[in-house]
Amino acid sequence: MQPPGIQVWRHPRPVQAAIAGRCIGHTDVPVPARRAKRLARRIQAAQRRLGGPKVVVTSDLQRAHAVGRWLRRWGWRHGVDVQLREAHFGRWDGRPWADVPQADIDAWVADFAHYAPGGGEALAALLHRATNWVAPVHGAAVVGHAGWMLARRWGQTHPGSWPTAAQWPAAPGYGQAWGL
Numbered sequence: 367m368q369p370p371g372i373q374v375w376r377h378p379r380p381v382q383a384a385i386a387g388r389c390i391g392h393t394d395v396p397v398p399a400r401r402a403k404r405l406a407r408r409i410q411a412a413q414r415r416l417g418g419p420k421v422v423v424t425s426d427l428q429r430a431h432a433v434g435r436w437l438r439r440w441g442w443r444h445g446v447d448v449q450l451r452e453a454h455f456g457r458w459d460g461r462p463w464a465d466v467p468q469a470d471i472d473a474w475v476a477d478f479a480h481y482a483p484g485g486g487e488a489l490a491a492l493l494h495r496a497t498n499w500v501a502p503v504h505g506a507a508v509v510g511h512a513g514w515m516l517a518r519r520w521g522q523t524h525p526g527s528w529p530t531a532a533q534w535p536a537a538p539g540y541g542q543a544w545g546l
Contacts, residue, residue, distance in 0.1 A: 372501050372546045373412065374508040374515050377429040378405045379540040391452045391486065391513070393460035397429040405541050406436035409507045412543065418505040419443075425450035430509040437507075445506075449499050452511035456486030479528035489517070490528065497521030512537035518546050 378401035385395055409422065423445040424434035431446065438444040458466050466484070474481045482488045496517035501508065515538055520529055538544060 372506070372508055372518075373409075373416070373418065373543055374510055374518070374546050375405065375409055375433070375543045376512055376515060376538045376540055377427075377433065377509055378402055380429050387462050387464065389455050389458040389461055389463055389466065389484075391455040391459045392427070394427050395429055397432050399432070401541075402432035403436050405509070406433045406440075408541065409433065409437065409509070409543075410440065410442075413505075413507055416505070418507065419503055421445070421503045421506040422509060423447055423450065423502060423506055424509040425452070425511060425514075427451060427511070430511065433509045443503075445502055447499075447502075449495055450508065450510040450514055453483075453489070453492045453513040453517075454486035456482065456484030458484030459486065475531040478531040478534065492517045493521050493528075515544055515546070519544065522546065 378397045380390075380395040380397045384390075412418075413420065420437075420442040421444075422434050422437045422442055424430040424447075426446050426448050430450065434442075434444040434446070458470075470483070474483050479489045479493075482491075492513060496514050499518070516535060519535075
């Protein structure tokens with residue numbers, strides 16, 4: 367059975383206290399070791415079923431990188447690529463959502479694709495980054511982030527169009543895999 371071009375897994379759920387009510391993008395939040403190990407085992411089993419290579423590429427943020435470290439311990443090749451990072455929310459990153467001025471959120475919703483939240487990364491830039499990313503090895507497993515996964519899927523299913531806030535889909539669940 368031929369593996370998909372890219373099997374992307376969302377990282378495990380981070381430590382709840384680190385993310386509760388916060389805007390999390392590039393903020394490097396911890397993930398419990400047992401969750402990272404459990405996801406690594408699921409990826410290992412999926413790659414074996416799909417006949418994919420023992421190669422995993424992760425973002426450098428610890429919530430994804432921790433999974434790659436487990437796989438590396440078990441003989442996998444582990445690559446790290448900052449292009450797989452979550453969206454960057456600039457000044458908003460790591461702050462409680464309640465502290466982000468409503469006027470700023472309204473401005474983001476009004477120009478969802480091109481507004482750079484908190485002076486960070488506009489969705490258009492994330493769409494470009496995710497859509498143009500190429501796996502270093504065909505069939506490699508990828509561990510990344512919900513925003514990146516959504517952007518990659520949007521770029522594939524809506525080429526050349528910009529989403530509105532109302533069109534942006536819900537995030538994949540923690541540990542969920544998408545063939546992209």
